[in-house]
Amino acid sequence: MTKRSNPKRSVPHVGKEYDANEFARQSKQQTSTRSWSWPVHAERAPRPPAILVLHPELMGEMGPAPDPVYGQYPRGLIAKILPWLRCERHEILHVCSGCLPRGEGIRVDIRPAARPDILADGRNLPLRDGSVAAVMLDPPYSPRYTKGLYGVGEYPRPAHLMAEAARVVRPGGRIAFVHYITPKPPRGTRFVRAFGLSTGFDMPIRALSIFEKDQRGLSLGGC
């Protein structure tokens, strides 16, 4: 079987490469205590999922909130998974950040409406190799969801997102991946554990899979 190559990896970054540590510092400073509500600019709130993640402790006077999306993290998920990521909460790089609020780690999304810290494709992150403490990814789970729920044209394949997360995470750093599948560990990483993630009885269950990058880092030369 021929191996599919990642079409985005061959595209060079246009413009700035970001410093993940600078975002992590800002994220730590931006934590504040306003209660959460649907953003006033949202034309219509989507049907809420069974359990909403509201992050009330993280909303502040920090400009407009991201538009709400389907498929938000269950309440308290980040706090629960934090010991497995072995880093500070503000250091986590959230790829496909959806409506995570400003101050919740370093947020990357491809849609401007998500108001991320870094507007980028998760398959081609403008970050240096090994520069991030930990990565959490919550991409759309199918091509149909990609277009229908988020209006994004191209389904980002788990293998491509995982390869890029493995590139940017530091040696020994961990990656948490939420999807209906547990992806194969990318080269230079190992599978640690998977948890079932459910929003209630009779609801579909997703896997939260954790991977760890080798201490020696990835050897990308010549491949």
Ligand SMILES: C[S@@+](CC[C@H](N)C(=O)[O-])C[C@H]1O[C@@H](n2cnc3c(N)ncnc32)[C@H](O)[C@@H]1O
């Ligand atoms: C399931 S939602 C994430 C929800 C998020 N966990 C939360 O709690 O709000 C999926 C997100 O992936 C984003 N997305 C889709 N394709 C992407 C890509 N190639 N790169 C980065 N983000 C992408 C969508 O814009 C959407 O916001």
